[in-house]
Amino acid sequence: MKAAVFHKPGDIRVDNVPDPTILDPRDVILKVTATAICGSDLHILSGAVPQKENLIMGHEFMGIVEEVGSEITNLKKGDRVVVPFPIACGKCFFCTHEASPACENSNFKHYGPNGDLMDQKGGALFGYTDLYGGYSGGQAEYVRVPYADISPRVIPDHLTDEQALFLTDIFPTGWSAIDWANLKGGETVAIFGSGPVGLMAQKAAWLHGAGRVIAIDPLDYRLDKAKAVNKVEILNPHKVDVIQAIREMTDGRGADVCIDAVGFEPERNFMDKVKATINFEKGSIKVLEMCFEAVRRMGTVSIMGVYGSPYDNFPLFRIFDKGITIKQGQAPVLNYIDQLINLVSENKVVLDDIITHSIPLAEAEHGYQIFNEKEDDCVKVVLKP
Ligand SMILES: NC(=O)c1ccc[n+]([C@@H]2O[C@H](COP(=O)([O-])OP(=O)(O)OC[C@H]3O[C@@H](n4cnc5c(N)ncnc54)[C@H](O)[C@@H]3O)[C@@H](O)[C@H]2O)c1
Numbered sequence: 001m002k003a004a005v006f007h008k009p010g011d012i013r014v015d016n017v018p019d020p021t022i023l024d025p026r027d028v029i030l031k032v033t034a035t036a037i038c039g040s041d042l043h044i045l046s047g048a049v050p051q052k053e054n055l056i057m058g059h060e061f062m063g064i065v066e067e068v069g070s071e072i073t074n075l076k077k078g079d080r081v082v083v084p085f086p087i088a089c090g091k092c093f094f095c096t097h098e099a100s101p102a103c104e105n106s107n108f109k110h111y112g113p114n115g116d117l118m119d120q121k122g123g124a125l126f127g128y129t130d131l132y133g134g135y136s137g138g139q140a141e142y143v144r145v146p147y148a149d150i151s152p153r154v155i156p157d158h159l160t161d162e163q164a165l166f167l168t169d170i171f172p173t174g175w176s177a178i179d180w181a182n183l184k185g186g187e188t189v190a191i192f193g194s195g196p197v198g199l200m201a202q203k204a205a206w207l208h209g210a211g212r213v214i215a216i217d218p219l220d221y222r223l224d225k226a227k228a229v230n231k232v233e234i235l236n237p238h239k240v241d242v243i244q245a246i247r248e249m250t251d252g253r254g255a256d257v258c259i260d261a262v263g264f265e266p267e268r269n270f271m272d273k274v275k276a277t278i279n280f281e282k283g284s285i286k287v288l289e290m291c292f293e294a295v296r297r298m299g300t301v302s303i304m305g306v307y308g309s310p311y312d313n314f315p316l317f318r319i320f321d322k323g324i325t326i327k328q329g330q331a332p333v334l335n336y337i338d339q340l341i342n343l344v345s346e347n348k349v350v351l352d353d354i355i356t357h358s359i360p361l362a363e364a365e366h367g368y369q370i371f372n373e374k375e376d377d378c379v380k381v382v383l384k385p
Pocket residue numbers: 038039040041042043169170173192193194195196197198216217218219222237261262263264265266267286287303304305306329330331
C-alpha cells in the first residue's frame with residue numbers, strides 16, 4: 001500500500017509499504033478514506049520531536065472497516081468510523097478514570113509515571129514516534145487500529161468524510177481547551193494561534209457561550225480565515241501590541257481565558273533562537289508568556305500547543321501573583337467525542353470550513369511542504385488515499 005513515511009527530519013514522502021494485518025483479537029483494519037496533516041506532525045518533520053526509524057505518519061484519520069479481530073463485536077466490515085488519536089486500552093486505571101491519554105497499556109515500551117524527555121511518556125498515539133508507542137499512523141491506504149472495541153466511533157451516513165474527520169483530534173482538542181476553562185457565559189477568550197487547533201478552539205468558545213473571541217496570529221491569511229469562518233476579532237502581533245490591545249478591550253483587566261494553540265515552535269526571530277541555544281531549550285515559550293500576561297488575574301490559561309523540554313525563566317512569579325489556573329496536555333478525546341459527533345450531526349457546528357487543500361495521499365509530500373511553510377494560504381490539508 002501507499003503511505004506517508006517519515007525518514008528523517010525534513011523528509012516525509014510517500015512510499016510503498018506492506019499492508020497492516022490483524023495482530024491482536026481486539027484489532028480492526030481500516031481502509032482509510034480521509035486523513036489530515038496536523039501541526040503536531042510538523043514537530044516530527046522539524047526533528048524537534050525525535051524519531052530514528054522510518055514511521056508511517058498520521059493520527060487524524062477515518063475510514064471503512066475492512067477486517068475485524070475475533071473479539072470485536074461492536075464493529076463490522078463496512079462500518080464508517082472516525083478514530084480518536086490517543087490509543088487507549090479502555091481497561092487500565094487511567095482509561096477508567098476519564099484520562100485515556102495516560103493509558104498504562106498502549107505504550108508498553110516507554111510508559112512511565114514521570115514524563116521524562118526521552119522516556120516515561122503517557123499512552124500511545126497513532127503515527128507519533130517510537131516514544132509514543134511506535135504505532136503506524138493513518139496517512140496510508142490502510143491502518144491497524146488496536147483496542148478497536150474502545151475508540152472508533154461510527155459516523156452517521158448523512159455526514160461527509162470532511163464534515164466528520166476533525167472529530168479525531170483538532171475539534172476535541174479545541175473543545176478540551178475551552179472546556180477546561182469552565183466558562184459560565186459572556187467571557188472574553190483570547191486564542192493565540194489561528195491554525196487548525198486555534199480555529200477549532202474559536203468554534204468551541206462560541207459554543208460554550210463566550211461573549212468575545214479574539215484570535216491572535218502573525219499570519220494575516222490565517223486571521224482572515226478566522227474572521228470569515230468564526231466571526232472573531234483579530235490581532236496580528238506584527239501590527240499591534242497584543243497584550244496592550246487585549247487589556248484595552250477588557251477594561252484594563254485582560255482576557256478571562258487565554259488559549260495557547262501554538263506550542264514550542266512559534267514564529268521566532270534571531271534572538272529567540274540564540275536564547276534557546278544558550279538555555280538548551282527546544283523552541284520557545286514566548287506564546288505561553290504572552291498568555292500569562294494577557295490573561296486577567298484569577299483567569300485560566302489552557303495550553304494545547306505542545307511543549308517538549310524544560311524552560312528556564314518560567315514566569316512562576318506572575319502565575320502566582322495573578323492566581324492563574326493552568327491546564328494542559330493531550331486532549332482526552334474519548335471524554336468528548338460522542339457529544340461532539342452529535343453537535344456535528346445536528347449541524348450545530350461546521351468543521352470542514354477550515355479545509356484549504358484536499359489532495360491525493362500520493363501528494364502528501366507537497367501537502368507537508370505547504371502546511372509547514374504556510375504557502376498557498378494553506379490552513380488544513382486533507383489527504384485522500
Ligand atoms: N494537546 C493536544 O492534544 C494537541 C492536539 C493537536 C495539536 N496540538 C498542538 O497544537 C499546536 C497547534 O497545532 P496546529 O495544527 O493548529 O498547528 P499550526 O502550526 O498550523 O498553527 C500554529 C499557528 O500559530 C501561529 N503562530 C506562530 N507564532 C505565533 C505567535 N507568536 N503568536 C500567535 N500565533 C503564532 C502560526 O502562524 C500558526 O497559524 C501544535 O503545537 C500542535 O502540536 C496539540
